Amino acid sequence: MTVQSPDTSRRALWSWISSYKWTFSGVLLLGLGAQTAGLAQPLATKAIFDSLATDASLFLPIAILLALAVFGLTFNYFGEYASGRLSERASRDLRSAVLRRILASRVGQIEGFPSGDLLSRTSSDMRLVQQTAIPALVDILVVPLTVLAGVTFMLIIDPVLALVVIVVLGVATVAQYLLFQQIATYTEVAQDHLGRATGVVNRVLLALRTVKSARTEGREAAEFDRHAGAAFRAGVRVARRQALTDTTTYAAVDLTFLIVLAVGALRLSTGAIGIGDLVAILLYVIIIQEPLESLVGSITELATGLAALRRVMVLLRLPSEEHPPAVVEHSRTANGLPPAAADGRAPPSAAVSLRREIEFSGVWLAHDERPVLRGLTMRARPGLTAVVGPSGAGKTSTLSLIQRFVDPDRGAIRLNGTDIHQMRLSELRKHISYVQQEAPLLGETIREAVCYSATDLDERRMWQVLEWVGLVEWVADQPAGLDTPVGEGGVRVSGGQRQRLAVARALLQDGAAILLDEATSQLDPPNEQRLVDSLVRHNRDRIIIAVTHRPSLAVQADQVIMLMDGVVCASGTHAEMLTNPAYRKLISNWNPQLDVS
Ligand SMILES: Nc1ncnc2c1ncn2[C@@H]1O[C@H](COP(=O)(O)OP(=O)(O)OP(=O)(O)O)[C@@H](O)[C@H]1O
Incomplete structure (x- = not known):
């Protein structure tokens, strides 16, 4: 040392x-x-x-x-x-x-x-x-x-x-x-x-x-x-x-x-x-x-x-994320947006247009000087976008970029037409809810965990999202109902329940986009099916991007984007993608019983 x-x-x-x-x-x-x-x-x-x-x-x-x-x-x-x-x-x-x-x-x-x-x-x-x-x-x-x-x-x-x-x-x-x-x-x-x-x-x-x-x-x-x-x-x-x-x-x-x-x-x-x-x-x-x-x-x-x-x-002495240490080269690449202020601060809340989409154009990202994304270009619109690809392809990194947990080395990411680097972080994140891979619960009870990021406590809405994630009966059966303790991080509920409560929390936060990082991985197939159905049916106006290794999500998605080595190697609906040999191979690796012919 x-x-x-x-x-x-x-x-x-x-x-x-x-x-x-x-x-x-x-x-x-x-x-x-x-x-x-x-x-x-x-x-x-x-x-x-x-x-x-x-x-x-x-x-x-x-x-x-x-x-x-x-x-x-x-x-x-x-x-x-x-x-x-x-x-x-x-x-x-x-x-x-x-x-x-x-x-x-x-x-x-x-x-x-x-x-x-x-x-x-x-x-x-x-x-x-x-x-x-x-x-x-x-x-x-x-x-x-x-x-x-x-x-x-x-x-x-x-x-x-x-x-x-x-x-x-x-x-x-x-x-x-x-x-x-x-x-x-x-x-x-x-x-x-x-x-x-x-x-x-x-x-x-x-x-x-x-x-x-x-x-x-x-x-x-x-x-x-x-x-x-x-x-x-x-x-x-x-x-x-x-x-x-x-x-x-x-x-x-x-x-x-x-x-x-x-x-x-x-x-x-x-x-x-x-x-x-x-x-x-x-x-x-x-x-x-x-x-x-x-x-x-x-x-x-x-x-x-x-x-x-x-x-x-x-x-x-750690630098604040509102002041990124390096200037990202996004402003040179596209769209004529004004550059950030000279002191590196984003100007106050750039107007977000009514167009609803998340767009990556020519995004490069390296971790420890090793390229992870290499000129990624993709677009997600309201509805379900499933991001698939082999392990290490850069799927989680893509979600991290949307929330600016990391900044790209080159390229631009736009939310509803506005470069996300022109937005204040709190403004950007207000539009996005996120369920991370481990789906930890914050809060001592079901009520606190579900309302963690909600701006107001509307119990009717809470029951509605619990219905969407298929937990109404389970919560109603608990002697303490919504006040049932969930344990630190959610250790007192099952993995599948924890994931569904985390998704409920994300749904309750009113935002343009929901990012799910393998958020259904611990659910049994019927519950996963029910959750995905509800997600798609009740959130038609939201951009849902789900990183997944589960075929059921890909099958129901409006659009599937397949990443390989940090670039999009195929995109389209599941049916369209089946003509792509790499996608067919990935799907049959996930589930050899699935008929991809
Ligand atoms: N904080 C980090 N520091 C260094 N390397 C990282 C970091 N985060 C991710 N990586 C590397 O970047 C690459 C892409 O990681 P990422 O998590 O985006 O992949 P993924 O497609 O989500 O993989 P998986 O399906 O296994 O979750 C991997 O090789 C990973 O080792």
């Missing part, structure tokens, strides 16, 4: 925290207030000792000491509270921004992340950022200032003793800085491997039956162990450096105390300093000891928080 430089960390941290700079400054001021009250206490103590030596009144120095203690505690309380509140707020905003960015990004970019890694970035990394980054950053900014102020007071009281403190603490600080860099590096390595280990758990959970039946439990466990082991080794390296950092700090503080005591006693005996001076300097050593020790913890925490923040920020 690539380990990012500390510069990248600082930039990530700054870009996150800069939105809260005023609140953050307030937190810093409260922290500094608490530390200042602490730093003034040795001076008040020195005044008590000096008053003792000169028989002056002790009232004022004692009152000041008490007041400082009360101030310190008050600042401390409000500082901790404000820091905790800021962490909560900044993390909530970050979580929300990340989800919005994921939703606004290209499908391909999100699918490029292993799902476990994505989960780990959006859950455990985010939690680490929330728990560690802000409190640690406050410590890291406040403590050095506290130490600096303490050392300045010591310099005023006795420069010789102050110099001793500066030398010992200076050496320890350099050592800690070097260790901090290594802690940050290994923390990120550990988190990266933990993300990959989570990925293994995630894919095993997604396909537990497949894993068991393939008897690959051992392989999956070994893969998990490999990443968990790498995370462990990096974690141990962090622990070793953390122990070293702790020890260096304790040693520096203890050593400073002993040396100051010895040198101070010598200077006291020669009359170079008074007892009040020595007590004040020893108190300063003790006072800076506690924040210095907590600084070590904060350094490690900040390293952890920064590594996590950097991983989260990768998601925030």
Whole structure:
């Protein structure tokens, strides 16, 4: 993996925290207030000792000491509270921004992340950022200032003793800085491997039956162990450096105390300093000891928080799909439509003409520089268009292009005469409903799953589409009816029911086009027949494009388009297509019993 430089960390941290700079400054001021009250206490103590030596009144120095203690505690309380509140707020905003960015990004970019890694970035990394980054950053900014102020007071009281403190603490600080860099590096390595280990758990959970039946439990466990082991080794390296950092700090503080005591006693005996001076300097050593020790913890925490923040920020930097990274060459090829605005944004909702059709002209698409579609030209009008072809021919890619999940490298795609790249994405997708191959259900109940993309909740319409997909009796039979739970993604209903509910959802969304990607593959023939009949009969005014490997769909389609190696190799009605040897071969491969003669 690539380990990012500390510069990248600082930039990530700054870009996150800069939105809260005023609140953050307030937190810093409260922290500094608490530390200042602490730093003034040795001076008040020195005044008590000096008053003792000169028989002056002790009232004022004692009152000041008490007041400082009360101030310190008050600042401390409000500082901790404000820091905790800021962490909560900044993390909530970050979580929300990340989800919005994921939703606004290209499908391909999100699918490029292993799902476990994505989960780990959006859950455990985010939690680490929330728990560690802000409190640690406050410590890291406040403590050095506290130490600096303490050392300045010591310099005023006795420069010789102050110099001793500066030398010992200076050496320890350099050592800690070097260790901090290594802690940050290994923390990120550990988190990266933990993300990959989570990925293994995630894919095993997604396909537990497949894993068991393939008897690959051992392989999956070994893969998990490999990443968990790498995370462990990096974690141990962090622990070793953390122990070293702790020890260096304790040693520096203890050593400073002993040396100051010895040198101070010598200077006291020669009359170079008074007892009040020595007590004040020893108190300063003790006072800076506690924040210095907590600084070590904060350094490690900040390293952890920064590594996590950097991983989260990768998601925030994903480009939005409204701003395609490359300019598609479609505008050169056809139709005299105006080019997109200079900033790459589509102009507001280009008018959609009344002509109802989806048209591809000369569309080229490559995945990883491997051409998938090679100048695809086709047209779909209201009614059912079945897109068939061997596996890998580019059928799903064609549907992805219509919704602009991907953009073509060349060529134009028009919806009702308008180039889809001239439309806002939300405007384009409003016209299109889509059932993806896996037909996942979103929503907890049948009602929620079916209404997921509907603009209004019309129960009559809902029953109507349930009738079209052949589920009315089944839903009516359920004790909870429309409120029957479907489980996450639809795991509590059968594959065929899930597909029909997904089709019902697509039908309920009022759009010019419905795209079905093998949406009937799990239905038994009678139910599939009924579904296709209804689709065709009740949606004559809609463009339905169905990618399919099922002959029944092709037989009933108004038009069949056969793709082969990314081009249309034949098109027409099923009957017309039967004269094409490639189509006949495909059909008889699907169903050898079918009479294609
Ligand atoms: N995100 C991707 N990254 C890289 N290659 C891809 C991606 N999506 C699809 N491909 C490749 O593009 C080709 C066409 O894929 P596509 O899914 O469009 O085929 P298909 O005709 O729908 O196949 P099937 O009938 O098996 O679903 C395949 O070779 C596939 O491996």
